[in-house]
Amino acid sequence: RASAFRATKTIENGAEYIKGTVNEAVVLPPKDKVAGSYHWDFERLLSLSLIPLTIASVVNGAHPITDLCLGVILPFHCHLGFDAMITDYFPSRRSPALNKVLTWSLRGATLIALYGCYEFNTNDVGMTELVKK
Amino acid sequence: TVESATGGQVTNKDPLNKTFNIYRWNPDKPAEKPHLQQYQVDLNACGPMVLDALIKIKNEQDSTLTFRRSCREGICGSCAMNINGINTLACLAKIDRNASNTKIYPLPHMYVVKDIVPDLTHFYKQYKSIEPFLKKKTAPKDGEREHYQSIADRKKLDGLYECILCACCSTSCPSYWWNSDEYLGPAVLLQAYRWMIDSRDDYAQERREALQNPFSVYRCHTIMNCTRTCPKGLNPGRAIAMIKKEMALE
Numbered sequence: 001r002a003s004a005f006r007a008t009k010t011i012e013n014g015a016e017y018i019k020g021t022v023n024e025a026v027v028l029p030p031k032d033k034v035a036g037s038y039h040w041d042f043e044r045l046l047s048l049s050l051i052p053l054t055i056a057s058v059v060n061g062a063h064p065i066t067d068l069c070l071g072v073i074l075p076f077h078c079h080l081g082f083d084a085m086i087t088d089y090f091p092s093r094r095s096p097a098l099n100k101v102l103t104w105s106l107r108g109a110t111l112i113a114l115y116g117c118y119e120f121n122t123n124d125v126g127m128t129e130l131v132k133k
Numbered sequence: 134t135v136e137s138a139t140g141g142q143v144t145n146k147d148p149l150n151k152t153f154n155i156y157r158w159n160p161d162k163p164a165e166k167p168h169l170q171q172y173q174v175d176l177n178a179c180g181p182m183v184l185d186a187l188i189k190i191k192n193e194q195d196s197t198l199t200f201r202r203s204c205r206e207g208i209c210g211s212c213a214m215n216i217n218g219i220n221t222l223a224c225l226a227k228i229d230r231n232a233s234n235t236k237i238y239p240l241p242h243m244y245v246v247k248d249i250v251p252d253l254t255h256f257y258k259q260y261k262s263i264e265p266f267l268k269k270k271t272a273p274k275d276g277e278r279e280h281y282q283s284i285a286d287r288k289k290l291d292g293l294y295e296c297i298l299c300a301c302c303s304t305s306c307p308s309y310w311w312n313s314d315e316y317l318g319p320a321v322l323l324q325a326y327r328w329m330i331d332s333r334d335d336y337a338q339e340r341r342e343a344l345q346n347p348f349s350v351y352r353c354h355t356i357m358n359c360t361r362t363c364p365k366g367l368n369p370g371r372a373i374a375m376i377k378k379e380m381a382l383e
Contacts, residue, residue, distance in 0.1 A: 017313070025259075028346065029315060029348055029349065031342055031345045032346055033345050035347045040351055040377060087347060093315070
């Protein structure tokens with residue numbers, strides 16, 4: 001019997017991501033502390049450090065050191081945030097090509113942002129001044 | 134009119150008819166698209182919970198309506214489904230007598246076996262992968278047959294052992310919707326934490342190490358739909374946060 005359109009799948013069709021029989025446990029991905037807890041620690045470290053940094057910029061005004069720190073930490077913080085979104089919505093096991101394209105464009109964008117912040121902080125007024133305006 | 138089981142005096146109540154919109158799909162006719170079927174139920178001749186209505190519909194109106202149920206008291210976890218947008222147990226969800234209709238859907242983002250029965254195979258496989266049993270490194274000493282645990286240590290398990298694996302929380306989590314093949318989900322992680330902090334278990338560190346990858350735990354972004362929807366009042370979001378904390382401090 002032909003069925004052109006199925007809105008849902010039954011067990012007979014196979015939910016493709018179920019690997020092995022019903023009695024076998026799911027195989028967890030390979031262990032990698034860098035991709036695991038170290039990555040998460042680093043993410044939270046950057047987020048936390050941004051709080052006193054931003055407060056210092058707001059209170060003290062423009063200062064080369066806070067501008068430098070912001071100019072490095074902000075692009076990295078945003079990079080990690082966008083990277084988490086890419087892993088969520090385009091994981092490599094499901095959309096390998098799109099994941100690669102997006103990850104590398106993100107890395108390129110972060111490098112440009114880093115360079116831009118550096119240029120801005122050294123040759124122009126600086127990030128805090130820019131926000132003040 | 135309402136009949137009384139004990140044969141006592143009963144006040145005649147006017148029938149209070151409400152509509153139930155129930156998701157239907159038949160795997161024997163897979164070409165037919167899933168659709169909502171409407172049923173009218175007299176709430177004054179029906180028990181207070183959604184499961185009572187479902188059973189009444191199955192008994193009196195449409196015996197092909199298929200759903201899981203067992204204990205009817207919120208302890209087995211069979212009747213987990215999406216009622217008016219919220220994942221709960223049908224046997225604990227009171228029918229809203231003021232609303233004009235009640236929508237009953239299967240648990241979201243799950244493959245459907247029939248009508249409102251989801252396929253929980255992968256969910257159970259994920260539960261098995263965290264090794265939800267006591268593991269000791271040394272055999273018990275001669276003469277000692279129990280694994281002793283202090284009252285304080287036993288208290289740590291409160292709020293964790295009560296989980297009935299109904300899958301309401303995991304199927305309410307958007308991260309689990311998008312990544313259910315690798316993200317373990319709040320229910321399984323709650324149980325992983327339950328075994329990690331059990332003082333009788335010797336493999337806490339190995340349990341944490343098994344989760345060291347970007348997906349098993351770290352797809353949780355503290356959306357907290359899980360805690361909000363748990364029909365038993367448990368807090369999987371907090372358990373996941375404690376796992377992250379313990380993994381960070383290692």
